[in-house]
Amino acid sequence: MALPPDATVADAGEFGLIEAFTALFEQGEHVLIGPGDDAAVLRIRNGHVVVSTDLMVEGRHFRRDWASAEDVGHRAAAQNISDINAMGGSAHSLTIGLAAPADLPAAWALDFARGFAAECASVGASVVGGDLTRADEIMVAVTVIGSCTQAPVVRSDAVAGDVLALTGRQGWAAGGLAVLGRGFRSPRVLVEAYRRPQPPYAAGRIAAEAGATAMIDVSDGLLAEAGHLADASGVAIDVRRSAFDLAEPLVAVGSALGADPLQFILGGGDDHALLATFPDAAAVPDGWLVVGAVSEGSGVTVDGGEYDGPTGWTHF
Amino acid sequence: MALPPDATVADAGEFGLIEAFTALFEQGEHVLIGPGDDAAVLRIRNGHVVVSTDLMVEGRHFRRDWASAEDVGHRAAAQNISDINAMGGSAHSLTIGLAAPADLPAAWALDFARGFAAECASVGASVVGGDLTRADEIMVAVTVIGSCTQAPVVRSDAVAGDVLALTGRQGWAAGGLAVLGRGFRSPRVLVEAYRRPQPPYAAGRIAAEAGATAMIDVSDGLLAEAGHLADASGVAIDVRRSAFDLAEPLVAVGSALGADPLQFILGGGDDHALLATFPDAAAVPDGWLVVGAVSEGSGVTVDGGEYDGPTGWTHF
Known part of the structure; x- marks a missing residue:
């Protein structure tokens, strides 16, 4: 997508943004169908499927003057991948929802997606789907899916003496x-x-x-x-x-x-x-x-x- | 949770709301670990895992004067379950993120969750996790996970003569x-x-x-x-x-x-x-x-x- 540097997400348009995002998201071998259809389809070997979801809202979970868009993308992915880590699992697939004001610079959205994709790639996970919509403030909604090859480790099994x-x-x-x-x-x-x-x-x-x-x-x-x-x-x-x-x-x-x-x-x-x-x-x-x-x-x-x-x- | 009828989500508090939500979400047999840990854990039989995600923003995707909280919950679940349907799959697990102003009536949030849970239950799916946070406007982020026992049906395989x-x-x-x-x-x-x-x-x-x-x-x-x-x-x-x-x-x-x-x-x-x-x-x-x-x-x-x-x- 060739956009002027001051283009907004509204200038880029929903489908332009989706195309640009999707180009940033490399798909792993377990992804049979990636972004672009009604749903993504994953081939998963036997074992447990581990799922977690998190929201981030501008002003509450991040500030644009305190972190770059790429940083925010890295953090959004990291905090979700970490939830799978805490079960003893490995993250393999993430979805990303981005609600944003029409005047958000398209460059911010793309840099955010770039950081998100890079953090996912650092653990071999793929960004398999997402949604974009307009809102008054920036909200990021992430869901992560992973697998667990041994019994998951929960919060509730600590015992006296540990x-x-x-x-x-x-x-x-x-x-x-x-x-x-x-x-x-x-x-x-x-x-x-x-x-x-x-x-x-x-x-x-x-x-x-x-x-x-x-x-x-x-x-x-x-x-x-x-x-x-x-x-x-x-x-x-x-x-x-x-x-x-x-x-x-x-x-x-x-x-x-x-x-x-x-x-x-x-x-x-x-x-x-x-x-x-x-x-x-x-x-x-x-x-x-x-x-x-x-x-x-x-x-x-x-x-x-x-x-x-x-x-x-x-x-x- | 016993709350006065005019209580807000801020009055209910994050953990109070999570507890009340979780009580509404019945877990199917495929759910090994439901809401309340770092992640949910699902037992999935062989086959493809199908994933989709959607955002809804108040004023853009719904209006509180045009639909009840329960209606909005039903719709949020329905539009996501439908994406799995469109691949030829069956939805079994959903996550729900809710960002809301502090002064949102807690009753609205609970009725929303009730409608969401009822729609999921109508297809035998479970609400396995979620996230709650404060925002200036109401935003709902849903991810649905399903399974596909035959080859998924994509958008791209129609041919002339069909x-x-x-x-x-x-x-x-x-x-x-x-x-x-x-x-x-x-x-x-x-x-x-x-x-x-x-x-x-x-x-x-x-x-x-x-x-x-x-x-x-x-x-x-x-x-x-x-x-x-x-x-x-x-x-x-x-x-x-x-x-x-x-x-x-x-x-x-x-x-x-x-x-x-x-x-x-x-x-x-x-x-x-x-x-x-x-x-x-x-x-x-x-x-x-x-x-x-x-x-x-x-x-x-x-x-x-x-x-x-x-x-x-x-x-x-």
Whole structure:
């Protein structure tokens, strides 16, 4: 599609945009019919089909002045692929719905689709379908489909005596978001962590094979997610402050903003780290950090007591 | 959830709403893990997995003064299930994303979910997951997953010599929409057809088994969809005016609004009728109406000539 640089999505038109989007979406071998028909058709081998869906709304989940369109595309794909990861599965197919104002630059929509496609391609997944429509604000709706070759790991099977472990960067995206919220652009490594999370995509399946008893991805805050595990499993979880490495950029941001850097780790989401329970420390795979313990009871504590900092994010 | 009748979604809270929604969503036997974990997990027998996704935005795809929340829920599910129907498949699992203003009545959200669940249940499909978030306007994002036990029927395999056939009510929803647009509420049967389409859900699989060469569901207008078939297949399609039954309510609306009632049939969508091509009239299953013919060439004609009425709907 040859469009002037200031063309809007309305100028490009629905079918022009669909054509341009589709050209960006390479189809994997499992895709029998990709975008362009009433539905996509996938060849799936035996095993479980794993499905998740997420919405992102401009101003609430992203800001165009804080992240590029490509960044937003990467994040939209990453947070969905991560949900399949947290079941011990592998994502293979995604659909993308984009609602946008008529005056949205077509270049923004195309860059968004480019980032989305690149994140999917990084795990070998295909963008198999989508929908475009006009709205007053930008909304992105993603559904991801994956497969699970072993039993999926749910939130509800942690038991007293398990250890709690974490893998992936944690707190970096929250640090980056705090920096952006104060009008700064550095430390750049944290801002980049917010803009393009790097979830530990391979770790979910490995944890499942290693015998993880429960697992969740950290999108709403570490303590909030630990709370979801505790509630679903009917157990208590204690998190140890001393378990965490305070990476240098987090320390720097903490002192610049006058905040305890640990609050980014305990309260932050958006990195899409994985939090899981294992029967004992010996079962915890390489690359995971033991950060707490599961016992009888209910609720989440930090070093045995209540935590009074921010613990996460709610949507209404 | 016991809420006062004037409670908003913000009053209900994210987790309260999720709990209330989930209670409405009965899970079929194929659902190993339903809503509430990072992802849903489905047991799927061998065969193709069929996927489609759609967005609906308030003011553009529905109006709260023209349809009840339950109606909007029914329609949101119906238009997605219909896409699986149009491939010759059967829908088994849907996800539902709802973005809504904080002051949306919680009762609206729950009635919407109730209608959505009822439409899914009518075909034996389960609502396996979803997402809720705040936005300035109501946006609904649905993804449907189905299975196809025979080869899926695509848009691109019609050939010259095929007949074009239609099944399901066609034009009734467009008639109802025209009535509502003029501020009327009758004929009630048309208004109801718009509010709660009754797509011919069983017909897609039967058409596939009968040897349909190409198929599409009529959501954007009959001639527009015939155009999609013609373009994708590289053929010409001629539609015959005399083929259509002019149902009495359509005639009544036509004379009340001073419009040709055939324009609702040729230009209308939203009933989610099915349009398909078959090798000959003998192959057309019971309940289908032969409405045209496929020949070499390109484009869509009506009675051999150009049609100058409205042909459909575009999204930007």
